[in-house]
Amino acid sequence: MTDRIGIGIIGCGTISKTYFELAPKFAGLDIRACADLSREAAEIKADDYGIRALTVHDLLLADDIDLIVNLTVPDAHYLVSHEILVHDKHVYSEKPLALTIKDGKALGDLAKKKRLKVGCAPDTFLGGAQQIARKALDDGLIGDVIGGTCHVLSHGKESWHPNPDFFYKSGSGPLVDLGPYYIAALVNLIGPVKRVGALSSSAFNMRTIETGPRSGERIRVETPTTVHSLLEFENEASVTLSVSWDVWAHRHPPIEIYGTKGSLFLPDPNRFGGEVEWAGPDGQIRRLDQTGHPFAVANVQQNRTEYANYRSAGLADMVQSILHGGDFRCSLDRALHAVDVMASILKSGETGAFVDIEHSAKRPDPLSAAAANQLLQ
Incomplete structure (x- = not known):
């Protein structure tokens, strides 16, 4: 073969x-x-x-x-x-x-x-930061996971995207655009979601494109641009997920996970790297060492800033499954679970009632440093 x-x-x-x-x-x-x-x-x-x-x-x-x-x-x-x-x-x-x-x-x-x-996609949960956090949880660093918070808040796409129309159409919005990164990260860290509840709204009915040849053109908003949701996981942990394109500025961290023995603080799950920190009962915040995981190493430079970007890792993992058999981490089941979670959040935002998740999925296998190295040329 x-x-x-x-x-x-x-x-x-x-x-x-x-x-x-x-x-x-x-x-x-x-x-x-x-x-x-x-x-x-x-x-x-x-x-x-x-x-x-x-x-x-x-x-x-x-x-x-x-x-x-x-x-x-x-x-x-x-x-x-x-x-x-x-x-x-x-x-x-x-x-x-x-x-x-x-x-x-x-x-x-x-x-x-x-x-x-x-x-x-996304495959960013295979990144060094997310996998180091996963290992910390699996090793019991903060005890049993009981909850957490997630925030992805900004003022939308129109300030930099020349054709942002789709992002504001029905069926899209910040949850569908950015939610997959957070849901994939949470399923990797905690496991599948059991049910969700949400409140949703839109602060602006129209948006103005600010860049490109269509600058100044107004587009209609047809989807919620702020969604505050509560996710209950199958292990009974509960995590809040707030997504918005109506916020000018905030100081919330991307992800915090709370356990019976401490807390874990994670970077933006849209990136492969970033600092992972934790605190135990003494409240002292410490940084987790990511040395040795290849997907934590900065390999791309943009605007004089180096960062880790290993997109295609999920594709490579899938190809190894095609060639040699076995499961792969960015699977259809996990993608279906994410779609179900997002659709259910939007439905709950409309009805005000909790919605059970119909399509569950297994927590993906961790990606060790050795396994990550095997995916590279």
Whole structure:
């Protein structure tokens, strides 16, 4: 059996650069072709990275492509992933897997029928910071987890994104855009969610685009832009998750986890690195040592700041599963669980009642330093 998988990419927008540049650092990943509704966009990426530019149709039919990465806009994720499976290819999708649990389950049913695998971002919970925190919890550093808080608050996308329309349409919003990072992190740390309750609102009915050729254009808000939710986990821990695009500034940390013997403080789960701290009964805050975990090492520089970015780690883990068997961490079940949690939070925000989660998922296996090294070239 070959030790590499032929990979194609559909969607050559902003996020594609990350995959084109980081995927070659991982074992088993061989990006061979790309496609986009804009032929010009595909050709630019093909020229930049020495691969073939194809139409979407031709990429779906390409004999040397075994897996396709779906980097289209979120409301196209289901349809594109469905077509990839119809054409007998594995699929790895950017988050979210789908906008409804019905569509997500349909992908799962088709994949099972075709004996294909479906994976889905985010994979940031495989980062050094999140995995060091996971080990601390597994080792009992703060005792049994009883609760926590999560905050992801800003004033939205329109200040920097030239086409922010989708983010404010029905079915989108800050929960769908940023919630997957926090839900994936929490499931990795604590386990699956059992039920949720929420309150939701929108502070502004219209938003003004502030950058690009459409600067000054007004767009309508069709989805909640502030959601405060309470997540009850199957182990009976309860965690608050507050997401908003109505907040100008705040001083909340991204994630805090509380246990019977102490507290754990985690960085932004949209990043692979960052400081992890903890405190015991004495209240003294200490930093956890991340030395030795390869996905904690800064490997990217932006605006003179170095940080850890190992996107494609989840894809590499999936490819190893295709090549050698076994489970992989960014699985369809966990992506479905995240979709169910987000849809249920939005439903609770509308009704004011708690909503039970129908689709559970196992807590993913931890990714040790040794296992992470095996994913790298």
